[in-house]
Each structure stands twice: as C-alpha cells, then as structure tokens.
Amino acid sequence: MAKVLLVNPPFYRLLNSHYNANSLGIAYVASYLNLQGHNAWLYNADFLNSKTFLRQKNIFEGFDSYKKFFQNEEHGLWEEVVERIIDFEPDWVGYTSYTANITAIDIISKKLKRKRPAVKQVIGGVHATLDHEILNKLQSIDYSIQREGEHAMYELVDGKEPKNITGVVSRGQNGLIYNFDADVIKNIDNLPLPEREKFWGLSDDEKLMVDVSYICSIRGCPYRCNYCASPAHWKRNKTQYRSPKSIIDEMKYVKKHYWDAKKEYDFSASSNVKAKNELIIEDNSTIYFVDDIFTVHKERIKEILRMMIDEDLGMAWKCEARTDHLDEEICQLMKKAGCIRVKLGFESGSDRILKMIEKDETTDDMRRGAKLLRDAQVPYTGYFMAGFPGETDDDLKQTIEFAKEIKADYYSLSILAPYYGTKMYYDMIEVGFELDKKPWEYFFHQTGDLMVNHQISPEVLKEYLSLSDLNNIRKGYV
Ligand code: SF4
Structure with a gap:
C-alpha cells in the first residue's frame, strides 16, 4: 500500500x-x-x-x-x-x-x-x-x-x-x-464518487468548511470555441457523460452525508452574493455542476431534471449552459428542479466575432435563450469578453448594447486572454503574433488591460467595463 x-x-x-x-x-x-x-x-x-x-x-x-x-x-x-x-x-x-x-x-x-x-x-x-x-x-x-x-x-x-x-x-x-494520452474511461458511471473525507491537515471543524457539493456529470465538451482549452484538453469527440441515475444518486449521497451537517455557508470562492469588498458568504449549500456545459443533449438534461423533481430532492443548484440548448420545457423544469443560477458564456454581441471565435451560436440564439430563462424566472449570469484579435470599436459597441438588452442577473466582464494550448493561442503564433509573456501571465483576464488587440479605443473599453455597474442593481454573483 x-x-x-x-x-x-x-x-x-x-x-x-x-x-x-x-x-x-x-x-x-x-x-x-x-x-x-x-x-x-x-x-x-x-x-x-x-x-x-x-x-x-x-x-x-x-x-x-x-x-x-x-x-x-x-x-x-x-x-x-x-x-x-x-x-x-x-x-x-x-x-x-x-x-x-x-x-x-x-x-x-x-x-x-x-x-x-x-x-x-x-x-x-x-x-x-x-x-x-x-x-x-x-x-x-x-x-x-x-x-x-x-x-x-x-x-x-x-x-x-x-x-x-x-x-x-x-x-x-x-x-x-511519451506514451499517448491516458485511455478514455469508457463508462464514467463506474468510477467511485470523488473523495470527500480525507482532507489532510484539517481539523474536524475545518473539514465542515470544505465545500463538497461540487458534482461533475460530463467530462469534456463537444463544441469547438477557439479561445477555450476544453477541446484541446478533453478532445471533443471523447466527451463522456454520466447517466442521469448516477447523477441523482450522487446528489442524494451529498444530501444524506453533508447537506444537513452543521453547514450554514456555501464556502466556494465562486459564490459571492453581495456587492461588498469583503464578505461573509451567507448562502445555503448549493450543488455546483462543474461541467463545461451541463445542458448538452436535450433529452438527457430533461431526464435529469425530471428525476430531480420526482425525487423531491429540494437541493438548490447551479450550472453552466449554452443558450442554444434551452427550450421552454427545459427552463420550466430547471426552475422546478431548484436551479438558482445558470451561467451563460455570451462572450460577444457581434455576430462577426461569434463566427470568428467559432462559438457556433448567434446573437439571436442568445436572445431567445435568455428570454426563455427570464420567462421561467431562472436567474442567469452573462459572461462577456473584449479584445479578440480583429475586434473593432463597432463590434464592442454591439456587445455593450447586447449585454444591456439581455438583462443578466450578473455580468462577468473579461479581457480576452489567449490561454495556453487553445486553438486561438496557436493561430496567433502562426500569424506571427509575439506571445512573449510567460503562459501564466496570460491567465489574468480581469485586469482591464487589453492583451492582443490594440485597435479598440480606451473610451469604448471603459464603457464596456462599466457594465459592471449593472451588478449593483441585480441579484449578483452566485
Ligand atoms: S461551449 Fe464552453 S466549454 Fe465548450 S468549447 Fe465552447 S467555451 Fe469551451
């Protein structure tokens, strides 16, 4: 041993x-x-x-x-x-x-x-x-x-x-x-549930402060957005899905062993709910489906949601989704099943940019999806980026107007960072762009500094970043 x-x-x-x-x-x-x-x-x-x-x-x-x-x-x-x-x-x-x-x-x-x-x-x-x-x-x-x-x-x-x-x-x-990539685990339902007890160096009281309510239901993502590391990491055609039953069983397990423990807080660093500089997080425990995209395959997601409702789990949860996966039935089921936040990567309000980054979604898809969530009263976060290669002031102005139009409950505003290993990273090197910083320095895309686009004007960028003011009047980050 x-x-x-x-x-x-x-x-x-x-x-x-x-x-x-x-x-x-x-x-x-x-x-x-x-x-x-x-x-x-x-x-x-x-x-x-x-x-x-x-x-x-x-x-x-x-x-x-x-x-x-x-x-x-x-x-x-x-x-x-x-x-x-x-x-x-x-x-x-x-x-x-x-x-x-x-x-x-x-x-x-x-x-x-x-x-x-x-x-x-x-x-x-x-x-x-x-x-x-x-x-x-x-x-x-x-x-x-x-x-x-x-x-x-x-x-x-x-x-x-x-x-x-x-x-x-x-x-x-x-x-x-080298000996290739590790073999894809054919049926990820067969994996044991992730370790939730053996936390080295923590007292029993501190163990209660570990948020163990994260669940992974999919490994990988079948899409190809060129700024994202997931396709290179997991390989799109090797995306692995857990069965609905296995996911519900894990939720029940978490509920039985951890949900009613002496936990009054959601301790995840990503669950800030109040607009304060420093805050004590006062959120009840929330299941976080950490999948790249929880909503891949409509029938699968509907089955999961119906099972959550039938089992009467009563557990709040949040997830990442794409708007083109949403329909009226899914949004209504999400609400009924306890969804408190959907995170949507809109990225841009310019169809020209969306096409360029191979998002395979249009602004019309996004408008429609956001409206369906709003109608079902499911809160959503909108993720946006500025500073794509070739993006103009006009593109970014379209993003600003679009962001206001979709009325997100929280706006996460980033500057494009060419992540190491992404298609965009290699495309930029190929066209002669000098990515002369260390890879980890490109990781920070919330500093407000444009990294690879030098044509967007400071005024328009400032207007884009000031969209964060909208966060003071809505529900905030979950
Ligand atoms: S849909 Fe999301 S996770 Fe999938 S490739 Fe695009 S950005 Fe990455």
Whole structure:
C-alpha cells in the first residue's frame, strides 16, 4: 500500500483570498486509488480557516501580490506547504495543474525534492495535458500524466514501469518518453464518487468548511470555441457523460452525508452574493455542476431534471449552459428542479466575432435563450469578453448594447486572454503574433488591460467595463 498525497497548490491565497472547495480532479484520483487499497489523501494548500472571501473583482486586482510570491521562493507560504506535505510522509505526491499554478508547483516540488528526494512527484490536470514538454520545465517533477489521471496514477503507484503506462510522460536517456494520452474511461458511471473525507491537515471543524457539493456529470465538451482549452484538453469527440441515475444518486449521497451537517455557508470562492469588498458568504449549500456545459443533449438534461423533481430532492443548484440548448420545457423544469443560477458564456454581441471565435451560436440564439430563462424566472449570469484579435470599436459597441438588452442577473466582464494550448493561442503564433509573456501571465483576464488587440479605443473599453455597474442593481454573483 502506497501513501499518496494529492495536492491543490495555492493560487487564491497568492491573491489574498482562498479557496475551500473540493478539487474534483484529484478527488477522483484519490477515491480511485483508495478503492484499489492505497492510502490517498487530499491536501488543499489554498484552504484557509476563514469565512470571509474577497469579491471576484478584488481578487483579480491582486495580480501584483501574485507575482511577488513567485519572486520570493523563500516566502513562508512555500515552506508551510512543503512542511505540510512532509508531515504526511508520502511515497507519492500528485499535483493538479492549470496554467496559473505551474510556477507554484515548480517552487514546491523543488523544495520537496531537496528535503525528501525519495518522494516521487507527478503532475496532472489541464496544463500537464496541454504542455507535452512540461517535464523539461519542471525539473523536480518525475512524471506527468496526460488527460484522465485515475488509472495512470494507479499504475504508477502500483509500481508498473512508467514508460509502459498509457498517458504517462517520463524521462529517458534521449529525452522525454511519451506514451499517448491516458485511455478514455469508457463508462464514467463506474468510477467511485470523488473523495470527500480525507482532507489532510484539517481539523474536524475545518473539514465542515470544505465545500463538497461540487458534482461533475460530463467530462469534456463537444463544441469547438477557439479561445477555450476544453477541446484541446478533453478532445471533443471523447466527451463522456454520466447517466442521469448516477447523477441523482450522487446528489442524494451529498444530501444524506453533508447537506444537513452543521453547514450554514456555501464556502466556494465562486459564490459571492453581495456587492461588498469583503464578505461573509451567507448562502445555503448549493450543488455546483462543474461541467463545461451541463445542458448538452436535450433529452438527457430533461431526464435529469425530471428525476430531480420526482425525487423531491429540494437541493438548490447551479450550472453552466449554452443558450442554444434551452427550450421552454427545459427552463420550466430547471426552475422546478431548484436551479438558482445558470451561467451563460455570451462572450460577444457581434455576430462577426461569434463566427470568428467559432462559438457556433448567434446573437439571436442568445436572445431567445435568455428570454426563455427570464420567462421561467431562472436567474442567469452573462459572461462577456473584449479584445479578440480583429475586434473593432463597432463590434464592442454591439456587445455593450447586447449585454444591456439581455438583462443578466450578473455580468462577468473579461479581457480576452489567449490561454495556453487553445486553438486561438496557436493561430496567433502562426500569424506571427509575439506571445512573449510567460503562459501564466496570460491567465489574468480581469485586469482591464487589453492583451492582443490594440485597435479598440480606451473610451469604448471603459464603457464596456462599466457594465459592471449593472451588478449593483441585480441579484449578483452566485
Ligand atoms: S461551449 Fe464552453 S466549454 Fe465548450 S468549447 Fe465552447 S467555451 Fe469551451
């Protein structure tokens, strides 16, 4: 039996906030390993014993603080994280990665390697999947896993030769040894439910502060939006769906074991509901379907919603959706089934831009979908972006008017960031655009600075960003 610690490195703490929700990717790996007889725990290095979170806007104003942590590798935070890992006495450590936390993983893994050279270190998650060269950049990491981590990590921990494990990248005498992406897990209903108990370093009271109400019902997304990392990460044609019954069973499980616990708050960093700079989150527990798009396949979603109603679960929930999936029946069922928020990526009010970013939705689709939700009294958040390559003042003015027209309950306003590994990222390099910053620096798209578009005028950009004033008169962020 191996001792395995699966780590969510600090990210929100570097921005003067924190994140107390369960990280589902590593939670699935942990439960899979535990089912096979290993001893796997989760360590959320972003957790703080605090009920006060920063507002989303203020979080993203912390970019300078974030950079300073990386300039000082002797900062006490890094020592704290490494000591907490060492206390566990692991045989294996696995890190979940996304572009913005790669530098944190680099610092932590170097320190751990110096203090405990025998511990094997593995990186998985989105960035490790997209960056095939990641082991050349993170010298203290022994292996990386591409795509699903459950089985590949199990085989590593179980002692199988790494170069023979599908999905594992290792080092050889002549450079990196690749062995394709990990096999797609054919029926994700068969996976054990994600780990919700083994939280390393937390007291019993603190464990009650972990939001374990996140549920994943789909792995991947069948769409092709060129600014989004999902198609490159999961591969569109390999999208995996859980059955409605399996999803309802997990909701019942959460309700039975955690819903009525002494939890008065929804502790997720994404559940800010009040327009204050710092706030204590006073929301009841809410199931969050973390799927890229919860509403893929109309008949499937209707079946899930009807089952929620028939089972009389009485659980509030929120999800991401596309407007072109919505019809009157779905919206009415959503309302009845307890949906308190739908998150919609409108992105632009210009059909020219929507076509360019391969959104495969039109402004008419979006108008229609938003109206259906409004009519059914289901609140929705509208996500918008400005600064696409080639976007003009006229395009952005159309976005501003469109955003006002669709009357969202909350507006999330971003500047386009060319995410590492997306089609847009590579398209821009191909046409000679110099993406000369480090990939993680392109992660911050709420700073208000245009990154790749230099033709939008400051006046129009300012008008776009001032759409956030609308958030003061509506329901706010959920
Ligand atoms: S629909 Fe959403 S998750 Fe899917 S590719 Fe487009 S932006 Fe990404």
